[in-house]
Amino acid sequence: MGxxxxxHWLIVLTIVxxxxxxxxxxxxxxxxxxxxxxxxxxxxxxATGETDKDGADADRS
Structure with missing residues (x-):
């Protein structure tokens, strides 16, 4: 039943x-x-620790 x-797969594929x-x-x-x-x-x-430019500039100020 499950x-x-x-x-069933043919009918589903046709509908898609x-x-x-x-x-x-x-x-x-x-x-x-x-x-x-x-x-x-x-x-x-x-994961490698890269930051965007905005984040790097914010750390400096």
Missing amino acids: SFSAW LILFGRGRIPELMGDVAQGIRAFRKGIDGK
């Missing part, structure tokens, strides 16, 4: 394609990938 058969279209899905995945890259870049910047 498992999905191949027919109808709602979003063929061109929209790759565009959404590209946006998600850019968001993940930006998030990782922000995490790496904070």
